[in-house]
Amino acid sequence: MSVYQYVYFAAVDKPLDDKQLEYMRRQSTRAEVTRWQFQNEYHFGDFHGNSLEMMRRGYDVHLHYANYGVRKLLFRLPMGLPLSAKQFKAYAMEYSIEWKKDKRGKGGVLSIQPECDAGFYSEGYFSFERMVACLPKIREGLMTGDTRVLYLGWLACNWDEESLEPPVPAGLGKLPPELAELIDFYELDSDLLAAANEQSPQLPGQAAREPDVDDWLANQSPETLRVLMRRVLRDDAVAVRAEVLAAMRNQSSQPTWPVSAGSRTLEALREQANIKADQRKKREIASEKRKREKRLAKIRSDPDSAISGAEKLIQSRSTENYAKAAKMLAELRDAVGGDKGSRMADQAAGKIAKKYPTLSYAKRAFKEQGLNYR
Secondary structure, eight states: OOOOEEEEEEOOSSOOOHHHHHHHHTTOSSSEEOSSEEEEEESSSOOOSOHHHHHHTTOOEEEEEETTTEEEEEEEETTOOSSOHHHHHTTOBTTTEEEEEOSSSSOEEEEEOOOOOTTSSOOSOOOHHHHHHHHHHHHHHHHTTOOHHHHHHHHHHOOOTTOBOOOEETTTTSOOHHHHHHHHHTTOOHHHHHHHHTTOOOOOOHHHHSOOHHHHHHTSOHHHHHHHHHHHHTTOHHHHHHHHHHHHHHHOSSOSSOEEOOOOBHHHHHHHHHHHHHHHHHHHHHHHHHHHHHHHHHHHHOHHHHHHHHHHHHHTOOHHHHHHHHHHHHHHHHHHOHHHHHHHHHHHHHHHHHHSTTOHHHHHHHHHTTOOOO
16 A cells, blocks of 8 residues: 655634744754645655644644645644543543643643554545534634533543543534534444434523623723724734633633543443444344335336336446446336346347447346346
């Protein structure tokens, strides 16, 4: 397997200044570097830049993908995590989910990086365009208090079957598009998520989750408000918003994000997921059976339409439609039934094979469905 890596950084709040830009350019001689983005692909070699320092010096989000098991995300949070250090400890995992606090101030970098070997994730191409577009929204969610990112990260990174799950955040059953993309990025199992959602509280409406802005403003001095407004007008609005939201969370007695206490081990979660998978498969089989019965009834009432439909599919000249045509004739055989059904389906397949003698893939599809086209 050939090596492939993709490295991406982006500034979200404001562009890099000259000094920051110069530092970023020194991290790679081959990357495309601008005041807003840094990106590069590697088919050989490696990225040797200091990703943590790059986040501290201007970039706000980072993605590092490698097809040998690396799926790393970094988020710069200038006002710190949306929960206390004690609360974060329940989600944290050494080397996998870490908070790298700045030496000064409240800010730091959240790192999410599962420890996975080559072959753990699927080897198909991943659409980075969608994922990198979602990174600022995921960061925004973290800055406004959404802890679902941390829980999903815990599911993606955890291998200890006996470990107790952290607090289960509200709204796991109704995720926004950016978190749905995060699930795809880490290839989290849908049945595992359904099991986790069983203890996820109902997500309150947006208004109920937001702090009382008027109440906070009423408790600020005129001088504080003048300083904040002056900073907003000097193009520091993003930082001001982050600081004010953090201050509101600290003032409020309400939890940052509704959660329920974690009570299950990872092993128990996986067992629940297996039960849900079995239930889902039974529903899917039952649903497919009902759909097939409807198709057979329709074919039974008008066999000629099925035959002409199969030939139209063959005329499109695609292997996918060859398989669909063969399946349609096989269902014709089953719908009519008995010798009559077999004869009708075989004759239709034989007519197609004679009319299109060079379509070997179509003939193979007929053979796989047990149709005698000769």
